[in-house]
Amino acid sequence: MKPDLFEAPDYYNLDDLLTDEHKLVRDAAREWVKRDVSPIIEDYAQKAEFPTQIINGLANIGAFGPYIPEEYGGAGLDQISYGLIMQEIERGDSGVRSTASVQSSLVMYPIWKYGNEDQRKKYLPKLASGEWMGCFGLTEPDHGSNPGGMVTNFKDMGDHYLLNGAKMWISNAPFAQVAVVWAKNEEGRIHGLIVERGMEGFSTPETHNKWSLRASSTGELIFDNVKVPKENLLPNKSGLGAPLGCLDSARFGIAWGAIGAAMDCYDTALRYSKERIQFGKPIGQFQLQQKKLAEMITEITKAQLLTWRLGVLRNEDRATSAQISMAKRNNVDMAINIAREARQMLGGMGITGEYSIMRHSMNLESVITYEGTHDIHLLITGMDVTGLNAFK
Ligand SMILES: Cc1cc2nc3c(=O)[nH]c(=O)nc-3n(C[C@H](O)[C@H](O)[C@H](O)COP(=O)(O)OP(=O)(O)OC[C@H]3O[C@@H](n4cnc5c(N)ncnc54)[C@H](O)[C@@H]3O)c2cc1C
Secondary structure (H helix, E strand, O other): OOOOOOOOOOOOOHHHHOOHHHHHHHHHHHHHHHHHHHHHHHHHHHHOOOOHHHHHHHHHOOOOOOOOOHHHOOOOOOHHHHHHHHHHHHHHOHHHHHHHHHHHHHHHHHHHHHOOHHHHHHHHHHHHHOOOOEEEEOOEOOEOOOHHHOOOEEEEOOOEEEEEEEEEEEEOOOOOOEEEEEEEOOOOOEEEEEEEOOOOOEEOOEOOOOOOOOOOOEEEEEEEEEEEEHHHEOOOOOOOHHHHHHHHHHHHHHHHHHHHHHHHHHHHHHHHHHHOEEOOEEHHHOHHHHHHHHHHHHHHHHHHHHHHHHHHHHHOOOOOHHHHHHHHHHHHHHHHHHHHHHHHHOHHHHHOOOOOHHHHHHHHHHHOOOOOOHHHHHHHHHHHHHOOOOOO
16 A cells, blocks of 8 residues: 555644544544554455554544543543544545544443443443443344344343344444443343353444444344343433433544545545646646546635634534534535545546555445444434425
């Protein structure tokens, strides 16, 4: 793969809106991605393997629980810092960002928000340091966009719960020590349970043959009469709103992350357009290529403004789920379109692993699907503005 010469576009001087702490956190993540992710990621994507050696580095840049309080091992940062870290990681690879998002927003967040003090103290510091990795089990083979229909269930057996069912498409599942699993009790109410690797009847077979997020490990979670200790139930929130609250946090991170992927594609195409000579001139001198670049930087700039504002609203605890849906949908769509255009600008070279664009393009096919598909987020916006529910 080519050396990582990335220079971040900032067309509207958005750095002026960031604090010194934001820039410090962002720049540390950017440097780490250049040094430890870019040189190896293409190989791992080709091998369809998650590079476990970067787990320490992810922990060191604060990617595991950026906004979790320091007393639990988190970095105690604000939401914009969290977003910037996700942006920089996804600039390297969406699969690596997925691992960090799951750990922070889908495992640490529910333990912090819905768990008790014992659970926080037991799990959060180990998850923040990367000593333990986690996964989040919501999707099932027959329930994806409609997780409320889930059939995974648990029964109260007096001194423990008995968990049965299966989850599918679970990021980090094959190597995670801890799974936050959403299941229905005997009354049909959804609760979160912490399931640990090694519990009898719990297995995590890996999902193979993915053309997307190849450097992220995906698997199933199978529960065959798993005895879960009663103290592993998350006591402070139940119902579908509990997993959806985690998804708000993760989707916010994805909205920032997608900008990272788009910036990398744009920056690569811009550099290539000045170096590649056809018909005696750099291809960047042709109007058609300039149109592509001009539209890319316009869309990136709009997305940067959207997420920065959303970050301010999140910091003030005022962002709605629908606002987060809009940003996730817009930014991932923006990134996937930029990846497609940028790939074309590189001609044949665009399809090789010499450049990151094709990998980003394929990765974004997962990102536009998980955490609520493109169409589902549109329906959420539609419901928000009309007050009419298209899901029923
Ligand atoms: C690589 C990868 C990693 C993932 N990681 C995780 C994870 O860690 N944890 C987890 O729980 N899940 C995870 N997922 C699952 C992901 O969230 C689901 O794939 C996603 O929610 C869509 O569900 P589905 O695949 O079952 O598609 P379906 O729900 O079957 O949707 C199929 C199509 O129908 C459309 N559709 C569905 N309902 C409607 C409707 N009411 N109106 C209009 N159109 C509709 C959808 O938009 C989509 O286009 C992951 C998925 C992938 C691909």
